[in-house]
Amino acid sequence: MKQILPQPIKFLRYSCVAFGLYITTSAASLGQNQPFADSTRFAADTVQFTYKPYELSAADFNKGLVTSVEPAIIGRFDGLRVVSGGGAPGTGAEMVLRSGTSLFGNNSPLVIIDGVLLDFFSHSLHASNLSWLNPNDIAAVSLLKDASATALYGGAAANGVLVITTKSGNAGDKIRLQYNATGAVSSLRKRADIFSADEFRILIRERYPNQQHLLGEHNTDWQDEIYRTGFGLANNLNVSGAMGPVPYRVSVGQLKQDGILKTSGYKRNTLAVNLQPSLFQKHLTFNLSMHNTRQELQLADERAIPAVMAFDPTQPVHADNKYGGYFAHTRPDGSLLSSQINPVSLLEQMENSDEIKTLSGQAHVQYRLHFLPAFTANYRYAYFKSDSDYSSSWPLDMASRPSSHIDLIKHALESETKHSEVFITLDQLLPAWSSKLNLKVGALKTYQENLSQYEESQRSSILYTRAQNRQLISENLSYYGSFGYTLFDRYTLSASFRNLSDSRYKEDVFRHQSKAVSIGWDIVKERFLANSEFIALLNLRANLGSFSRLDEPGRFRSIGWSPVQGSPTPGGSNWYVFPGPSNEIKLEKTLQKSLGVEFALFQNKILGSINYFQNKSSDLLIPFRLPYGSGNGLRHLSVGDLTASGLETALHYTIYQKGIAFLKLGAHATFIRNEVGSIGDATKKYTYSDSDYGLALVEGKPAQVFDLYQHLYDGDGKPIQGGYDKSEYGYALKYAMGTNQPKVYYGISSNGGYRKWEMSLLVRGSARQQVYNQADAKRSWLYANDKYPSLSNATRSYLENGFISSHLESSHFLEDASFLRLEYVQFGYNVGKLLGNKVNLKVNATVQNAFILTKYSGQDPEVSNGIDRGQYPQPRTFSLGLNLSI
Template sequence: MKQFLRSKNGSVRSGVAAFSFALVSFTAFAQPPVDTLQTGYGRRLLTEITENTMQLKPENLNKGLISTTEQLLAGQVAGLRVIPNAGAPGAGAQMILRSGTSIFGSIAPLVVLDGVPLEPTSASDHNSSFSFLNPNDIATITLLKDAASMAIYGGRAANGVLLITTKQANKTSNLKLDYTTTAGISVLRKKADVLSSGEFREMVQRDFPEQEHLLGKYDTDWQDVIFRNAFSHDQNLSLSGALFKAVPFRVSYGYLNQNGILKTSQAKRNSLALSLNPSFLQDHLRLNVYLRKADEYTRIADKYAITQAWAFDPTQPVYQDNRYGGYFTYLRPNGEPNDNATTNPLSLLEQGLHEDETSNLLGQVHLQYKLHFLPSLSVNIRYAFQDQQNDFTLQRPAEMASVAWLKGWLQTRDRSINWKKKEAFLSLDQPLGMLQSKLQVVLGASVKDHEQEQYNLSSSGRGSFSEFYYMISNNYTSVFGQAAFSVKGKYLLEAALTREQSSLLPATDRTFVMGSGGVSWNLLKESFLAGKSNLSQLKLYANYSSYGKPDNSSLVMTSMFNSELKVERTNKWNAGLTWGIRGNRLSGDLNYYRTSTKDMLIIITLPPINGFPNSNTLKANNGGFLTSGLETNLRYQLISRPDLNWSIGTNLNYLKSEVSDFRKGSQLYHYGDELVLSPGKPINSFYLYEQLYDSHGKPIEKGYKKDVRGYDEKQVMRTVDPSLVFGLNSEINYRKLSADFLLRGSLGNNVFNYAEAYRNALYMASNGGYMENISGKYTESGFNIPQLHSNYFLEKASFARLEYLQLGYNVGNIWRDRAALKLNATVQNAFVITKYKGQDPEVTGGIDRGQYPQPRTFSVGLNLSI
């Protein structure tokens, strides 16, 4: 099957070889100025966009042992939340612009890499959609949140557009070799609070004296058993320059070996990138070629081992002489493993083998011709493709106690995701004599073919066998246009219109149109502000946009298809002010936004059909929600001297949401046992029993608020999402020394600590024939049985995290001035200030069932340029 999946994409690879071989030498063109923004359809001045736009460069991004692009952005941009999926190697993070525009659809910004929009999905379930991108190759990152120009990218731009450009050379570049290395140690920042072996013995002797014979004679800290200090390193080598002073090129190789703090977890990545950017015919014909190859390997540690380590009897040994790998195992009288007992967590990690391998090939050729008789008009043709192949294997041997009844277990999955995109567009950038104005226009069309295949196979040693195969194809077309008209550098009008069509969508809603419009006013160029020397910038802007969102992956990956389904519709409006004082020594912006989503997509569970026991799910449209907020960025240059520079910056985002309406008769929509949508309440609200307390302030066992009939009644309360998100950074440079840090966090967010609710009960300690450990906080509640839906365990999870602190030293020129050397030392996740009682307050989805904890990492780095 693997061979079958790969053979279908051989033509893609051969195409890459063909256009790479065809490259010879051309006359190079210079790099564009740094105050411009690279979009998918040309370059624009940052001042010619109808929103405040900040371009981040490597020196402004997060530092340390960085393995994914998402890590670079955490806490850096107002309005963008970056929530780590877990602390596991290669796990990536969830990126959410504000509160998102969907409940089950995509809420991440559209990533545009060197002008090419990437797919939001990955062939791997364990890596992010662009984990193949080596962070060391990135030159700039820009987030567009509201600009009218975003609509040219279609419906997926509703959550913003993340524009990433990679490093390139120019025609004046000398041959340059760069080597960067980072090595670090990751450690567990905080243990979960469970009883020690001594406390556990005391509890058993006091509360379960009849079970004392079940205790062992050991003192085992099971968290010490499964966690480790993990060494990782990242190596990057690049060569850039201009061949024959005519063909700018850059080639880079990266190798990442990241070990996780949970034993056996590991991620490796080999990446290779090539860019060629020649031009000829006196710069009228330009060619941009990008090719990026990455092979990723992930050893996935069974996360279930974490909760089993919390539960396992600390008086028992790790190993014993038996036929189950030598790991201590609870046995029945017949010598078979007790399936109801806790599982040795080290056995889960060391005996089970979970491997994920992904191969990723991404490339593009972009040809641009500026007409000789009208150089302001260019004709552009682009071909881009991506080929992802993923193999996942899960093996559990027959001697593993947890699957002994199956006599072993094997599960494999082969998945491929491939797409090809062809587009052509005209781009006009024409100064006009009248009114000292300028007109910018883009008109074009694109066609994209997308294909996804998957084959699953499961089997056991007892002869059970199952397999599953599916293939999805989609043809996606787009016709787009964008226009911007500026007058005297003061006034800017901008609009974009896109018509999209997807073959996967129902015939009733297969075609949809997106549109946007924006204005900005540069007040500093008005005569009434002339002579105001303290002001260095002052601009007002406003935007409105409307999107239809073809969330194809979530529409088709359901067991039943709704032919009447419509795409979600999102309308966005914002207005803001950008300002600067004294040469931008103090600068900032203030932005208000309001977003509404209607025809909201929800998942409905249907009753069994034709006697089949499994329920079916169906996507349907129902209601909508509103989000709004206020964002600000501030930057202040405290000291600016030849030998000392110190700047500080902060970003703040106040946000709120509200479910606006449901269809008649609908008051609650459940997704999971703990979360609901309810009209008038925030999205992602919790749905729990309201705990009652006695006169001493202690929770009453099974004591909940009642309804009018006297029954326990769940309540809609609080929300997963924060009300305020912030970041605070500082950069100090003194001669050759530097010190940078970023403190980020949020206020008003909540987490339901399900793992604590499950362990916080005395009853859990005693189970027939074996003992289980419980939470160290069980005496505070006094619960005898788990209260799995009590808001007693709904905790405030506001936090402040020191994302990184880096000290650097610029050695300067060495080796007879032939090379330059820089050194640094970094600590990441040094501390977290929070009242949350779990291991970490950042929990994707707001339900903490026991997550892979985020480690604290100490690293040293070196950068050598020759």
């Protein structure tokens, strides 16, 4: 049963959820106006006796101009690491729980929105999978981590479940109108550390005087040329209430955001409708919802970011030439030097855009028996459709264009999903033994069709056209159930399972399965603690779960497609298991164990939780590249093993709470260790593809270590040009070192108020991970002679190392990427009632990404794969907001 706290401390629910703890003040607080026993809410309830889902309400989301789910929750849940894909507007983020359970499969939590499972398939090449959902329409986000809660959703939930509940109207409410707006200004937080034009001239004249004739006469700050101040504006309007027995909510949202990299931008328009009619004294209830979104992304060519580190600052942006009027380096015979790219040309001559249309809706019908109200029968139909149209074009006279006749690329992605689900629930109190029984049984059928259409062409001729269509059609059927029982209001037992068959796999051996069991003990209700004034809450829980799945390897996703000639037709493409004999391909299996305790001390003034977990994954799928000319380019083997274990802690402390003032502090931290157990008998080290050089899997090491040459240093500690540790035969040796995955990540939150003033902030960070600074490795050298008809700039690290050539796989550029970031700080003021007490006004001011404390020399230490190629920097943002309610 849910933990019920005394009435005087109702404020606890609103302060604790922000720090990873969930304590409810009443049995109805999970959704008193949500009569539906949907699968996600039931999963939380069946394990509520021993596990309280970590929930973040909309009021506790991160502040400022927050445009999607990921930035709204980053740094708020212990165990969940969210890393942005960069600072471009609308970009996605990587979410990983407890370092993941697979080496090449999906490691993100399963996302469930209002009871509907969201597929992992990418609905756009450039936007987040969740960017279509307006954060203003979200009521709460919960994170399920323990196996007893997640096993209900199958193997896809091995990495946790992110449950998103959208807003709805409340029964009996009068009409209510709300409007909120946020205006923001963004700028570059940190510039790349490169030489200015005058500094560059001095270097060339001092060190390469014979080449100073190549210097130009201009002083061009290429960073000023590609970066700008970005402006953003978000408007949201919603009306809610109830028309008789029909609660409703309708909202519209509009967002326009400029990127700090010139030519980049993002627009989004959203419409959300929710109706919850009921009949027969709420024994028959309906939940009808719809979300319609249109997104437009203007995509800047991010190659301009590393290009500014190399391009000669003494040359102009524009020139009178045959390359569209943009300066370009040429050889003495006039031919183009393609190795150096004018950064402004990349931004202004390239036109890249992506338009995404998304439609999501569901109808959920629930009947609660008159003679047994604890029993419900449910049916849900859900529909999701997404269309993405990407286009990239450039003039044929562009200096940095691809070396072909192609000047137009189009890529369309279409995704359509249909869900049909039936389930029954029983939630029965048994007073005789102070017990409670929860049961749930259901079935879900899903049909999904994904289509990819790719075309390259020359706009002025039909002779240069190449197209490829790919289609994936799948159907799956799953059966699931859960059981929960509480005895004497303090001993609990729960179990859950799911069995899923997928039409993409032609053998029944690939049926996905999950199952888990949990036990709990509410110790504080024992007689020896019944009258304790020191301990208000003490719950102990233990979980054991098993998950199996077969995921498409993310790094080689395209191999799962089957080509379709012309227009796709139903059944025209079947996608089966990956290449290789069936005895080489197995389900990926994960065994999860956890043990946790939750406590409240000093009359709930101190709240906390400690959780130990261990995940052991086996038969992990690894793609091996075959020798050239041997047919299939990849062979997949189920030979990988991965173990992860760690400790999660969360603590909340009410420092002061009295009258018109309060101050609260919260913190959470995750300590984690993972190790690759095996990658097969044929090799002890697995090197990633060329695009990810520098990363490897090594037995006995953490997942994704760096595979680099060990650089040697002279007696003064200066790196030696070309100096690497070598074998007895004179070959440079590579070693496994570092890892791109932190061993510790944490968040520190605080909120306080005095009278009408409020303040909140979030500081987050991670420690003991490394980033390979490839951007610096490419430009930390300087050399010029008669063979070089042009000059290239360098980073200031050249003054320390003196390199005359690049060292692209040197350990010298592997840096400590530990950091502490002030994610946001906000000050707010409640103006109060206006216009005859009809309107309430609140205003706020926010700074996002104010500063970072780190030893990393690059622009930002947070890089999703640990290799910094010069990613789109995350901007510093100042915003003003207002909220009007009538």
